[in-house]
Amino acid sequence: MIVARGIGKRYGSVTALDGVDLDVHQGSVHGLLGHNGAGKTTLVRILTAQTRPSAGRATVSGFDVVDQPERLRRKIGLTGQFASVDEQLSGRDNLILIARLLGAGRRQARARADELLESFGLVDAAGRLARTFSGGMRRRLDLAASLVGRPAVVFLDEPTTGLDPAARLNVWQIVRDLVRDGATVLLTSQYLDEIDRLSESLTVLSDGRILAAGSPMELKHQVGRRTAVVRFEAVADLKVAGPVLSGSGLRPALDEARTSVTVPVETSRDIATIVRALDDAGLELSELQVAEPTLDEVYLSLMSAAAQSAGSERAEAVK
Numbered sequence: 001m002i003v004a005r006g007i008g009k010r011y012g013s014v015t016a017l018d019g020v021d022l023d024v025h026q027g028s029v030h031g032l033l034g035h036n037g038a039g040k041t042t043l044v045r046i047l048t049a050q051t052r053p054s055a056g057r058a059t060v061s062g063f064d065v066v067d068q069p070e071r072l073r074r075k076i077g078l079t080g081q082f083a084s085v086d087e088q089l090s091g092r093d094n095l096i097l098i099a100r101l102l103g104a105g106r107r108q109a110r111a112r113a114d115e116l117l118e119s120f121g122l123v124d125a126a127g128r129l130a131r132t133f134s135g136g137m138r139r140r141l142d143l144a145a146s147l148v149g150r151p152a153v154v155f156l157d158e159p160t161t162g163l164d165p166a167a168r169l170n171v172w173q174i175v176r177d178l179v180r181d182g183a184t185v186l187l188t189s190q191y192l193d194e195i196d197r198l199s200e201s202l203t204v205l206s207d208g209r210i211l212a213a214g215s216p217m218e219l220k221h222q223v224g225r226r227t228a229v230v231r232f233e234a235v236a237d238l239k240v241a242g243p244v245l246s247g248s249g250l251r252p253a254l255d256e257a258r259t260s261v262t263v264p265v266e267t268s269r270d271i272a273t274i275v276r277a278l279d280d281a282g283l284e285l286s287e288l289q290v291a292e293p294t295l296d297e298v299y300l301s302l303m304s305a306a307a308q309s310a311g312s313e314r315a316e317a318v319k
């Protein structure tokens with residue numbers, strides 16, 4: 001649904017994007033993760049034909065972002081970081097106005113507005129001016145506004161930034177509903193947990209370049225810091241377990257307060273080794289858990305690798 005190849009964007013001497021590729025399949029959520037200034041909004045603006053790329057090509061729903069901007073725009077819904085709801089109109093009138101601009105008749109426009117107000121929990125506030133809305137209500141109205149035309153592809157640029165936890169949950173549910181109904185969503189965020197929960201695939205951007213891409217699970221496996229946590233009934237057992245595990249070539253870290261030991265595991269064979277070694281020593285495990293690395297760990301490790309290579313590039317340049 002979204003295909004981009006080698007997208008670059010320069011603003012004078014600033015390189016906002018450099019060689020960005022993207023593939024987003026129909027009916028999925030793709031997360032675009034990156035720090036402030038990474039280039040997320042620039043990429044969204046290019047894919048929604050609001051600005052032209054300096055390099056590369058992209059299509060959305062089969063339409064070229066440079067050659068077919070009008071037809072492309074008719075396929076998409078866009079909620080920006082700074083969205084375009086009219087503050088001086090009521091929530092309902094905003095939605096009706098947009099529906100009319102998209103060519104709906106008067107009655108049809110009212111019906112669509114009411115339908116959206118209902119599904120976004122805005123029925124009670126529908127008659128109030130948009131400028132009196134709370135942050136969370138406003139964000140839901142922005143989302144509703146972007147969906148009036150039932151777009152096939154929806155771009156959500158940091159839809160939850162600055163929202164409280166309850167309002168974030170609301171937005172997450174809206175995203176899930178959209179995808180269930182067949183839409184394709186490109187979601188940008190600075191929040192890892194959000195991308196982890198919502199997206200099937202993600203791209204990590206930093207300073208305009210792709211650091212990594214794949215499913216959250218694939219990225220976690222790349223970093224590969226899985227750990228096994230074994231808990232015992234008694235501290236005495238824990239003290240026996242430490243040397244037993246070290247003796248099997250593992251690197252156990254004991255936690256006496258929790259009567260547990262944490263062991264980094266590379267492959268599932270390591271897990272078998274843990275279980276066998278402890279069993280051979282006659283120890284009873286009361287609990288065994290294998291934890292995947294979090295997306296936070298993935299992100300931090302990618303960022304530190306990027307910082308190191310930037311450092312060595314600079315060192316090369318100085319030589």
Ligand SMILES: Nc1ncnc2c1ncn2[C@@H]1O[C@H](COP(=O)(O)OP(=O)(O)O)[C@@H](O)[C@H]1O
Binds near residue numbers: 035038
């Ligand atoms: N219109 C513009 N003119 C000049 N520089 C810009 C413009 N828009 C974005 N930039 C620069 O491009 C980079 C990427 O910005 P942006 O895409 O907004 O990042 P993000 O959305 O990830 O925070 C930043 O360095 C930003 O300052």
Ligand SMILES: [Mg+2]
Binds near residue numbers: 040081
């Ligand atoms: Mg942005």
